[in-house]
Amino acid sequence: MREVSLNKAYTLLYPRQTVLIVSTSKEGKSNIMTLNWSSPVSFNPPMLCIAVGKQRYSAELIKETKEFVVAIPSDEMEKEVLFCGTTSGRNIDKFKETKLTPIKAKYVRPPLIKECIANLECKVVEEIEVGDHILFIARILAVYEREGKVLIDLVRKKVYWY
Numbered sequence: 001m002r003e004v005s006l007n008k009a010y011t012l013l014y015p016r017q018t019v020l021i022v023s024t025s026k027e028g029k030s031n032i033m034t035l036n037w038s039s040p041v042s043f044n045p046p047m048l049c050i051a052v053g054k055q056r057y058s059a060e061l062i063k064e065t066k067e068f069v070v071a072i073p074s075d076e077m078e079k080e081v082l083f084c085g086t087t088s089g090r091n092i093d094k095f096k097e098t099k100l101t102p103i104k105a106k107y108v109r110p111p112l113i114k115e116c117i118a119n120l121e122c123k124v125v126e127e128i129e130v131g132d133h134i135l136f137i138a139r140i141l142a143v144y145e146r147e148g149k150v151l152i153d154l155v156r157k158k159v160y161w162y
């Protein structure tokens with residue numbers, strides 16, 4: 001076993017599932033960001049967490065409204081996923097640019113994404129500053145899925161079936 005650079009820790013923890021996070025401003029503008037750093041954290045009650053960089057527009061919106069949707073993209077959505085992960089919603093409307101379709105959620109203001117294979121409505125219960133990211137721990141309020149479930153990891157370009 002040889003010691004390697006600390007940065008290697010991140011690549012060793014891959015592959016990870018790539019998801020989209022939808023958030024909405026107080027004024028009602030919705031945004032989409034791409035995220036790899038998520039994890040389930042409790043069965044009962046159902047909870048998950050996401051780590052969002054402090055400088056992201058999404059971090060600002062989630063801090064403000066304490067709500068988000070986790071949308072699971074299909075492998076056909078690679079282009080949209082990359083776009084949402086390389087542009088900031090501060091300057092553009094990512095729903096408009098990607099032509100993804102928002103669907104009204106049941107418990108939270110951010111919309112579900114119609115083209116995604118699954119959507120989870122989440123309400124933040126705790127927020128912790130962790131280095132340069134904010135860890136949002138959230139209660140899962142509703143889960144939706146559709147047929148043909150495929151998960152993608154954009155970093156390794158792998159497709160996972162489950």
Ligand SMILES: Cc1cc2nc3c(=O)[nH]c(=O)nc-3n(C[C@H](O)[C@H](O)[C@H](O)COP(=O)(O)O)c2cc1C
Binds near residue numbers: 031053055081084089
């Ligand atoms: C595959 C992929 C995974 C990413 N994972 C994360 C992540 O886990 N956390 C994070 O803060 N940013 C992550 N990003 C970067 C954000 O998606 C990116 O900074 C985005 O432009 C933020 O958008 P916003 O400013 O509209 O919130 C990822 C990007 C890609 C392409």
